[in-house]
Amino acid sequence: MSIGTAPRLALLAAALATAVLVTGCGSDTSKSTPSTTTASAGTASAAPTTGKSGAVTVDVHKMKFSPDAVTVKVGETVTWKFSDKVPHAVQGIGDSAMGINSPIFDNGEWSYTFSVPGTYRYLCPLHPEMRGTVTVE
Ligand SMILES: [Cu+2]
Structure with a gap:
């Protein structure tokens, strides 16, 4: 009677069981959460709003600017509408108003x-x- 095969099978079974255990254990320990952190771009400044919400219109009519004093925020636009019987223009006074x-x-x-x-x-x-003022704040 041969006695060689049974121990080999047992060894093989034990080896397989060990391999499964090791594999299972390994998969457990390698269950680490990815450490890549997505950078947040939330602090980036918002895109400039060029909507009409902040736009201001000054009528140039009957030899006057009306209203003759307007206030806008930085980046906003003032539009002068010319509709008089005589021609007019808009010209800044002083260096800062050269534009x-x-x-x-x-x-x-x-x-x-x-x-x-x-x-x-x-x-x-x-x-x-004919004079007017634009305050930018
Ligand atoms: Cu004029």
Whole structure:
């Protein structure tokens, strides 16, 4: 009678069982959560809103700017609407208002976007008594 096969099978079974246990154990210990952290971009500044919500219109009519004083936030746009019987223009007063410099209009619109806080005075170069102010805050 041979006595060799039974112990070998037992050994094989034990080896398999060990392998399964090791594998199972290994899978348990390797159950670590991924450590990649997704960077949050929540602090990025919002895209500039160019909607009409902050836009302000000044009517240039009957030899005056109306309203002659407007207030906008930084980045907002003021539009002058020319609709008088005589031509007018918009021209800033002082260095900081140099950018305010429209062509002469009989009718039409001209816009300027204010990107720096401050108080900007302007006049109509054809009628210097026509004056207005834009406050940017
Ligand atoms: Cu004028």
